[in-house]
Amino acid sequence: FDDRDGFIWWDGKLIPWREAKLHVLSHGLHYASAVFEGERSYGGNIFKLDAHTDRLIESGRILGFEIPFTREQINQACVDVLKANNLTDAYLRPLAWRGAEQLSVSAQQTKIHLMVACWEWPNLFGADRMKGVRLGLADWRRPHPQTAPTAAKAAGLYMIGTMSKHKAEAEGFNDALMYTWDGFVGEVTGANIFFVLDGKLHTPKPDCFLDGITRKTVIQLAKARGIEVVERHILPEELPNFGEAFVTGTAAEITPVRQIGELHFEPSTITETLKSDYEALVLMSPEEVEKRAA
Numbered sequence: 001f002d003d004r005d006g007f008i009w010w011d012g013k014l015i016p017w018r019e020a021k022l023h024v025l026s027h028g029l030h031y032a033s034a035v036f037e038g039e040r041s042y043g044g045n046i047f048k049l050d051a052h053t054d055r056l057i058e059s060g061r062i063l064g065f066e067i068p069f070t071r072e073q074i075n076q077a078c079v080d081v082l083k084a085n086n087l088t089d090a091y092l093r094p095l096a097w098r099g100a101e102q103l104s105v106s107a108q109q110t111k112i113h114l115m116v117a118c119w120e121w122p123n124l125f126g127a128d129r130m131k132g133v134r135l136g137l138a139d140w141r142r143p144h145p146q147t148a149p150t151a152a153k154a155a156g157l158y159m160i161g162t163m164s165k166h167k168a169e170a171e172g173f174n175d176a177l178m179y180t181w182d183g184f185v186g187e188v189t190g191a192n193i194f195f196v197l198d199g200k201l202h203t204p205k206p207d208c209f210l211d212g213i214t215r216k217t218v219i220q221l222a223k224a225r226g227i228e229v230v231e232r233h234i235l236p237e238e239l240p241n242f243g244e245a246f247v248t249g250t251a252a253e254i255t256p257v258r259q260i261g262e263l264h265f266e267p268s269t270i271t272e273t274l275k276s277d278y279e280a281l282v283l284m285s286p287e288e289v290e291k292r293a294a
C-alpha cells in the first residue's frame with residue numbers, strides 16, 4: 001500500500017505518497033499512542049466532516065494529547081488531500097500519533113504528528129455486501145471502559161479487532177461480532193450493529209465501544225421515518241428472535257447481515273428503507289445534511 005502515486009498531507013504539507021515514511025522508533029508504533037478517523041467523501045463532499053474532526057480531537061484528548069492543529073486546519077487538510085489526489089469519492093484516513101522524539105512509556109517529550117491520506121475504497125465488504133455479510137463470533141470481547149479508553153477511536157483498541165477478524169475470515173466469515181466484556185452483543189470489528197424486531201430497531205447501548213457517526217445518523221433517519229429505536233443491552237440468546245440485522249459504519253455504510261454464526265437473517269423493508277435513505281443523505285450538500293440533523 002506504500003508504493004503508489006498520490007499525495008499524503010503530513011504536519012501541514014502535502015508530500016508524495018511514497019515519501020510518507022516514519023521512523024521505526026515512533027512512540028505510536030511501540031505503545032499505540034495513536035488515534036485516527038475514517039471518513040468518506042461522496043461527490044466531493046466529506047460526509048459529517050465536522051463530526052469526524054471533533055471526534056479525532058476528542059480521541060487525542062482522551063489519550064492525553066492535544067493535536068497541534070485547529071478544527072478548521074484539520075478540515076482543510078482533508079479537503080486539500082482529496083483535491084491533491086484528484087478524488088471526489090474516497091475514503092479518508094486522518095491519524096494523529098506520538099513521534100520518535102522519546103521512547104519510553106513516559107512520552108512527555110514527544111511531538112504530536114498528524115497525517116491525512118485518502119484513497120478509493122468502494123465499501124468495506126466489497127461485492128459480498130449486496131447479499132449481506134456473514135459474521136462469525138469473536139473470542140475477544142470489547143473491554144470495560146476502565147480497562148481501555150473505549151470512547152476514543154484509538155489504534156490500540158483495534159488489536160483485538162484484527163485478531164477477531166482474522167479468526168472469522170479463517171472460518172469463512174466476512175467479519176466478527178464481538179460481545180462486550182459483560183457478555184452482551186457489542187459491535188462488529190469496524191462497524192456498529194442493528195436488529196429489527198416487530199417493526200422496531202434494537203441496537204446495543206454503546207457504553208464500551210464506539211458510538212459511530214453512522215450509527216447516530218441511522219437513528220435519526222429511523223426516527224424521521226417513525227421507526228422506533230430501542231438502545232439497550234442485548235443478550236446473545238436473543239439473536240434468534242430478530243428477523244433483520246444490518247451493520248453501520250463509514251467504511252461499511254449500511255450493509256445487511258445474512259448470517260451470525262449458525263443463525264440466518266433476511267434483509268427486508270426496514271433495512272432497505274434505511275439503506276436507501278442513507279445513500280440519499282450522503283449525496284446531499286453539507287448544509288442540507290446539517291438541516292436534516294437539526
Ligand code: PMP
Pocket residue numbers: 038187188189190191192209210211212213214215248249250251
Ligand atoms: N466501531 C468500530 C470499532 C469502528 O472502527 C467503526 C468505524 N469507525 C465504527 C464502529 C463505526 O463508526 P462510524 O460510523 O463513525 O464510522
